[in-house]
Every structure is written in C-alpha cells, then in structure tokens.
Amino acid sequence: MASLITCPHCGTRPKEEFSIRGAALKRPDPAASEKDWHAYVYLRENPKGRYQEYWHHAAGCRRWLIVERDNVTHDVFAVSDAAAVRGASE
Amino acid sequence: MxxxxxxxxxxxxxxxxxxxxxxxxxxxxxxxPAIFSILAHRAHEAAVEDALKPVEGVHLRYCAPDEWLVVSTTLGAAVIENRLGEIAGASIVDQSDxxxxxxxxxxxxxxxxxxxxxxxxxxxxxxxxxxxxxxxxxxxxxxxxxxxxxxxxxxxxxxxxxxxxxxxxxxxxxxxxxxxxxx
CATH class of the missing domain: 3.30.1360.120 (Probable tRNA modification gtpase trme; domain 1)
Structure with missing residues (x-):
C-alpha cells in the first residue's frame, strides 16, 4: 500500500487518516449529454500504473486532495489540494 | 452552549x-476550558489570521487552511466570545461543551x-x-x-x-x- 501520503497542509501522514473517493475525473458540463453523464457516473477505467485519485484527509485538515500514485509500485508522485487544482484550471 | x-x-x-x-x-x-472554532470566510483568510494573533489570554491552534481553534484555560467563554466577535469575516462557534x-x-x-x-x-x-x-x-x-x-x-x-x-x-x-x- 502507499502508506505515507504527504498532505500539502498537514505534512506526512499514514493512509489511515484518509478516505479514498476514487479516480479524479473531470466532471462533465451540466448541459452535457446523458451519455457523457452516464460514463462519468457509472463507467470506470481500471488503469494499471500511474493515475490520479481523490483522497479526503478525514482525520486531518478535512480537505480533498488529488493524489497521483502508481497502483503497481505504490509510489506517490504528487499530492495537491483539489480546490487549488480546480481553481488553476478554471 | x-x-x-x-x-x-x-x-x-x-x-x-x-x-x-x-x-x-x-x-x-x-x-x-474555553474552546472556540474559527472558520474564515472566503477572501478574509489573511485578515482573520492577523486579527486572531494579537488576542490576549488565548492560544491559537491550527486545524486546516483558514480554520483554527482558540483555546483558553484562564478566560471564560463569554469574554472570549466578545473579543472574537469583533473579527470581521469569520464564523465563530463556542465548542467548550x-x-x-x-x-x-x-x-x-x-x-x-x-x-x-x-x-x-x-x-x-x-x-x-x-x-x-x-x-x-x-x-x-x-x-x-x-x-x-x-x-x-x-x-x-x-x-x-x-x-x-x-x-x-x-x-x-x-x-x-x-x-x-x-x-
């Protein structure tokens, strides 16, 4: 397991402090087609290797984080605040 | 409370x-103890933090970005509530109980x-x-x-x-x- 996550607000913490929401997908536009929304809500890739996930630091700062990790080697490459990432892309 | x-x-x-x-x-x-939670409103984060630091008789505890606990073992909850009430752009809740x-x-x-x-x-x-x-x-x-x-x-x-x-x-x-x- 990727057992140590370095939260940008709290520092290095064990994985027990977090709850994992799942893949960090881009939310479709509210007016997007039913097909797009169905894909966003129900259909998931099952990637092997490096990908991004939403992690909630439930026992710490209670912020949503985006953790980029490799689910084969368990390396953690980057952890960032989800709000900051969203703010930068808007 | x-x-x-x-x-x-x-x-x-x-x-x-x-x-x-x-x-x-x-x-x-x-x-x-008197314990208060402070949440800064958007766009007031820095101002609230600056206003919290000089408050006398209390300890400031960091929780998360723009979120703090104010703890005091010497002052009563009512006194702290008055002092913190003057800070604009923050939500203050008494958590002493x-x-x-x-x-x-x-x-x-x-x-x-x-x-x-x-x-x-x-x-x-x-x-x-x-x-x-x-x-x-x-x-x-x-x-x-x-x-x-x-x-x-x-x-x-x-x-x-x-x-x-x-x-x-x-x-x-x-x-x-x-x-x-x-x-």
Whole structure:
C-alpha cells in the first residue's frame, strides 16, 4: 500500500487518516449529454500504473486532495489540494 | 452552549479514585476550558489570521487552511466570545461543551505519544507552538506542543473517554497518572 501520503497542509501522514473517493475525473458540463453523464457516473477505467485519485484527509485538515500514485509500485508522485487544482484550471 | 455538558466533565467517572499524587508523567484534565472554532470566510483568510494573533489570554491552534481553534484555560467563554466577535469575516462557534482538553506532560511524553499518533513529534519536526489535527488512538484530535515535554490534546467530548483509556494504557509502563486541573 502507499502508506505515507504527504498532505500539502498537514505534512506526512499514514493512509489511515484518509478516505479514498476514487479516480479524479473531470466532471462533465451540466448541459452535457446523458451519455457523457452516464460514463462519468457509472463507467470506470481500471488503469494499471500511474493515475490520479481523490483522497479526503478525514482525520486531518478535512480537505480533498488529488493524489497521483502508481497502483503497481505504490509510489506517490504528487499530492495537491483539489480546490487549488480546480481553481488553476478554471 | 449546553451548561449540563459543560459543568459535568465527561471524564468525571473515569477519574474517580485517582486521588494519589501526580507522577512525573501526568495528564492534567482541564476542568472547564474555553474552546472556540474559527472558520474564515472566503477572501478574509489573511485578515482573520492577523486579527486572531494579537488576542490576549488565548492560544491559537491550527486545524486546516483558514480554520483554527482558540483555546483558553484562564478566560471564560463569554469574554472570549466578545473579543472574537469583533473579527470581521469569520464564523465563530463556542465548542467548550463539545470538546475536552487534556494536557500531557513528563519526561516520557514523546514515547507515550509515539504509540498514539503516527506523526513525527521530534522538536525539529514539531516545534513548540506547533499544532495540527491528527489521528490519536483512532480518534481525530488536535494535538499541540506547548512545551518541550508538554502536549495538549483537544478531543471531541464523546470520544474523550475512549481516547483517555487508550492513552492511559499506553502510559502504563511509564506510570502515567491523571487528575483534574483548573488551568
């Protein structure tokens, strides 16, 4: 397991402090087609290797984080605040 | 604030019979601390932090970005509420009845806490005055270092009994004692 996550607000913490929401997908536009929304809500890739996930630091700062990790080697490459990432892309 | 909860401490039953003298490793359960949570509104984050720092008689505890706890063992809740009420752009809630404050100190305090939290508490990593939310004996608490061998734990009231029993268990090999204290 990727057992140590370095939260940008709290520092290095064990994985027990977090709850994992799942893949960090881009939310479709509210007016997007039913097909797009169905894909966003129900259909998931099952990637092997490096990908991004939403992690909630439930026992710490209670912020949503985006953790980029490799689910084969368990390396953690980057952890960032989800709000900051969203703010930068808007 | 619920006065019933405020006046009957949640650890009252746990501490019955612990009348003996305090050992070097000791938990002081603060009987009536004043604890407030502060949440800065968007665009007021820096102003609220600057306004909180000079408030006298209270300790500021960091929880999360733009979120703090204000803790006092000397001032009453009403006094603090007045002082904090002047700060614009912040939501302030009295948590005195909902949180408990434990002060743990002694020469072996880091060895005891090492069994409770998974955070590096070495003075280089967690200096005096530092505070953070973390998991302590499976309970989400706010831990602060107030001295070289002194830490303060702010814990939600309903989890306080469980946390207290676990910390006492971890402190057994160091003869950890506990008692109420007024400040």
């Amino acid at each position: 619920s006065l019933t909860l405020y006046h009957r401490h949640v650890l009252e039953d746990y501490l019955a019979g612990f009348g003996e003298k305090a050992n070097p490793n000791h938990i002081a359960v603060i009987r009536r 909902g949180r408990a404050l434990l002060r743990i100190h002694g020469p072996n305090v880091r060895k005891i806490l090492a069994k409770c939290v998974a955070v590096d508490l070495h003075a280089d990593a967690f200096a005096i005055g530092t505070s953070a939310n973390m998991l302590c004996c499976h309970v989400s608490v706010n831990l602060a270092r107030t001295g070289a061998d002194t830490f303060e734990i702010v814990v939600p009231r309903s989890f306080c009994g469980s946390l207290f029993e676990d910390v006492m268990e971890m402190g057994r090999e160091f003869a950890l004692t506990a008692a109420f204290a007024d400040s």
